[in-house]
Amino acid sequence: MSAHAVIRYADWMISPETAPEAPAIVHELQCTTCRSSSEANEDFETVRNWAFQHVGRHPSHTAYREIIHRFWRATLVR
Template identity: 55%
Template sequence: MTRSVFRFAQWSISQEKVAAVPQITHELECVVCHDSSGPCRGFETARDWAFRHSGLNPSHTAYRETAHRNWRATLLE
């Protein structure tokens, strides 16, 4: 027979607040071909990529945005 010990603990989760880590990045993905801008610090950079992509591929007019945020879980004592 195996015995187990479980410890119940309280955790907190909050946005990462390190200067070197961007608060949020944006990524736009073409719904037609699944090409993407990659993560960008500013939405305008991802948007500009989408404009160029649509200009080169006139039938590619639908995009999906993914916003990336960094979070940290902390064990409460």
């Protein structure tokens, strides 16, 4: 068996996926005090409401990390 490889320099561009069938951006918030986190959701308001409820139950938990799942596509530049 033989292997054949072609290696060459190429320019690539990476950008957010814009195809109509691309998954939506998904948001999540994580409390940096206790590491509890919201469910991942396409609707940021749902995630934000989780943070309001969390800080309401735990008034000293005031800092949050946003986790965003955004889909990207690499494209060969010709």
